[in-house]
Amino acid sequence: xxxxxxxxxxxxxxxxxxxxxxxxxxxxxxxxxxxxxxxxxxxxxxxxxxxxxxxxxxxxxxxxxxxxxxxxxxxxxxxxxxxxxxxxxxxxxxxxxxxxxxxxxxxxxxxxxxxxxxxxxxxxxxxxxxxxxxxxxxxxxxxxxxxxxxxxxxxxxxxxxxxxxxxxxxxxxxxxxxxxxxxxxxxxxxxxxxxxxxxxxxxxxxxxxxxxxxxxxxxxxxxxxxxxxxxxxxxxxxxxxxxxxxxxxxxxxxxxxxxxxxxxxxxxxxxxxxxxxxxxxxxxxxxxxxxxxxxxxxxxxxxxxxxxxxxxxxxxxxxxxxxxxxxx
Amino acid sequence: xxxxxxxxxxxxxxxxxxxxxxxxxxxxxxxxxxxxxxxxxxxxxxxxxxxxxxxxxxxxxxxxxxxxxxxxxxxxxxxxxxxxxxxxxxxxxxxxxxxxxxxxxxxxxxxxxxxxxxxxxxxxxxxxxxxxxxxxxxxxxxxxxxxxxxxxxxxxxxxxxxxxxxxxxxxxxxxxxxxxxxxxxxxxxxxxxxxxxxxxxxxxxxxxxxxxxxxxxxxxxxxxxxxxxxxxxxxxxxxxxxxxxxxxxxxxx
Ligand SMILES: Nc1ncnc2c1ncn2[C@@H]1O[C@H](COP(=O)(O)OP(=O)(O)OP(=O)(O)O)[C@@H](O)[C@H]1O
Ligand SMILES: [Mg+2]
Numbered sequence: 001x002x003x004x005x006x007x008x009x010x011x012x013x014x015x016x017x018x019x020x021x022x023x024x025x026x027x028x029x030x031x032x033x034x035x036x037x038x039x040x041x042x043x044x045x046x047x048x049x050x051x052x053x054x055x056x057x058x059x060x061x062x063x064x065x066x067x068x069x070x071x072x073x074x075x076x077x078x079x080x081x082x083x084x085x086x087x088x089x090x091x092x093x094x095x096x097x098x099x100x101x102x103x104x105x106x107x108x109x110x111x112x113x114x115x116x117x118x119x120x121x122x123x124x125x126x127x128x129x130x131x132x133x134x135x136x137x138x139x140x141x142x143x144x145x146x147x148x149x150x151x152x153x154x155x156x157x158x159x160x161x162x163x164x165x166x167x168x169x170x171x172x173x174x175x176x177x178x179x180x181x182x183x184x185x186x187x188x189x190x191x192x193x194x195x196x197x198x199x200x201x202x203x204x205x206x207x208x209x210x211x212x213x214x215x216x217x218x219x220x221x222x223x224x225x226x227x228x229x230x231x232x233x234x235x236x237x238x239x240x241x242x243x244x245x246x247x248x249x250x251x252x253x254x255x256x257x258x259x260x261x262x263x264x265x266x267x268x269x270x271x272x273x274x275x276x277x278x279x280x281x282x283x284x285x286x287x288x289x290x291x292x293x294x295x296x297x298x299x300x301x302x303x304x305x306x307x308x309x310x311x312x313x314x315x316x317x318x319x320x321x322x323x324x325x326x327x328x
Numbered sequence: 329x330x331x332x333x334x335x336x337x338x339x340x341x342x343x344x345x346x347x348x349x350x351x352x353x354x355x356x357x358x359x360x361x362x363x364x365x366x367x368x369x370x371x372x373x374x375x376x377x378x379x380x381x382x383x384x385x386x387x388x389x390x391x392x393x394x395x396x397x398x399x400x401x402x403x404x405x406x407x408x409x410x411x412x413x414x415x416x417x418x419x420x421x422x423x424x425x426x427x428x429x430x431x432x433x434x435x436x437x438x439x440x441x442x443x444x445x446x447x448x449x450x451x452x453x454x455x456x457x458x459x460x461x462x463x464x465x466x467x468x469x470x471x472x473x474x475x476x477x478x479x480x481x482x483x484x485x486x487x488x489x490x491x492x493x494x495x496x497x498x499x500x501x502x503x504x505x506x507x508x509x510x511x512x513x514x515x516x517x518x519x520x521x522x523x524x525x526x527x528x529x530x531x532x533x534x535x536x537x538x539x540x541x542x543x544x545x546x547x548x549x550x551x552x553x554x555x556x557x558x559x560x561x562x563x564x565x566x567x568x569x570x571x572x573x574x575x576x577x578x579x580x581x
Contacts, residue, residue, distance in 0.1 A: 055423050057419060057423060080423060080425045081425045083423070087419055089419070090415075090416055090420075091416030091418075091419055092417075092420075094415070095348045096341070096344065104341055108334065108424040108425070108426040109425065110330075152420065
């Protein structure tokens with residue numbers, strides 16, 4: 001895999017009156033060309049800060065970063081012409097129309113009016129912007145505006161596209177559209193680096209992802225590997241506890257080689273196994289043979305939230321809500 | 329070359345934004361006209377007691393208004409910078425390969441052009457009520473006011489980039505506004521004031537701009553105020569634009 005983004009021990013500290021905030025504390029990543037790489041983490045984890053260092057917007061305190069083989073700190077100009085960036089805020093001109101925004105953006109990247117106009121037209125069709133392209137951005141809905149933001153980031157066909165929470169404010173249908181579009185970009189060779197709070201987005205869209213918390217990487221890998229390395233799948237068994245069936249089942253099951261961990265909760269047994277779908281038949285056969293009556297059985301795969309929980313002891317769903325530092 | 333092109337693009341963008349903001353346009357046109365309409369009649373009454381012949385009132389007052397307009401249009405530039413910072417517009421421009429100098433100067437030039445339009449209206453009205461135009465002096469005055477407005481605009485934009493939020497920015501700008509205006513003799517010549525005011529005024533760039541404006545409005549090129557005005561404003565303008573471009577390059581925006 002050819003690395004198109006690579007960083008070593010990237011760090012960033014902000015100084016405020018109330019002391020220093022270590023926003024990014026030693027991030028080392030490698031992103032391959034043509035990957036969709038996700039950055040998952042709670043509010044204040046340091047996702048935006050990392051992205052802003054990689055896109056030349058923020059000076060790097062220490063460590064190094066290259067994008068498309070170019071050193072970000074030493075040659076920011078060359079980096080800029082190869083990347084696209086859609087910030088968390090968007091940043092379209094409110095008093096201009098969508099089309100005007102796109103054309104200006106394309107021309108700032110050096111395109112001539114004719115080619116930029118036709119490129120803008122194409123993008124507006126692909127991203128379904130046409131209908132409101134000639135209205136002022138001020139009048140757009142949140143989702144319409146987000147689509148324009150994305151179009152602004154790719155008007156110059158960048159090699160690497162950085163998306164900071166691209167799907168915030170999109171309804172499920174438009175989110176799915178955006179995912180399709182991101183995949184289409186990848187299939188044309190663009191590398192995509194995105195941040196998200198959405199577990200589903202990280203899971204479904206990203207080829208590989210990194211989970212970040214308090215400025216540090218807590219886990220990295222494909223969504224599948226990450227979920228696997230946590231706990232495997234979990235199987236929940238409900239038994240009719242007659243004549244010590246529960247205790248007997250417990251003993252029997254824990255002796256099975258594929259069971260990693262077993263907990264009891266009332267008349268329920270929860271066991272963690274390497275691969276749930278492979279373990280289930282054996283488990284059923286065992287219980288049948290021993291005539292232990294089953295009320296119900298369910299198999300659940302771990303989510304990325306379990307991964308986060310496992311790594312940090314907190315759930316992603318409630319992490320970050322108690323950070324006192326406000327984002328700039 | 330690229331800087332020129334980028335400057336042109338951003339100039340165009342900013343001009344469109346202003347033309348699409350009716351409130352801004354209204355205030356831009358009405359405030360100088362209000363000054364003329366509401367202040368000149370009063371001056372006409374006090375003029376004789378101050379030893380100014382009443383026909384000369386506009387000669388003193390109009391250059392003052394024009395300098396005030398240039399100063400105000402420049403120093404208020406940072407408010408839109410703050411807004412654009414918060415909306416992410418500046419960040420979007422800063423990720424593009426566009427020249428940093430162009431990102432700064434495009435809007436400033438656009439502001440200068442709008443100012444020229446407002447000024448032309450004011451001068452035309454003044455001519456209607458008896459102001460005598462000295463064309464060459466007026467042309468030199470335009471250059472001088474351009475320097476003043478560009479200098480203040482660059483200062484204000486850079487201050488906005490450094491402070492990044494409206495409260496501290498507004499505090500700094502308002503804090504500077506009043507002393508600079510009061511010690512410049514904008515509405516009445518500072519020579520009417522006591523010695524300490526006249527001394528302090530010499531540390532105020534706006535004072536030089538106002539003095540030079542008064543001389544230029546009457547076409548008195550030989551007056552020392554004229555070369556002094558340019559000698560203060562031109563280098564200061566270059567210096568501040570240089571600083572502001574650096575801030576743009578580095579800004580933690
Ligand atoms: N300019 C700044 N000055 C001071 N502190 C900052 C600045 N920018 C970010 N921070 C702090 O750095 C930390 C990381 O912020 P960052 O914006 O990178 O988080 P994030 O992961 O993008 O969060 P979110 O999901 O809310 O966007 C936060 O504690 C934030 O308050
Ligand atoms: Mg963020």
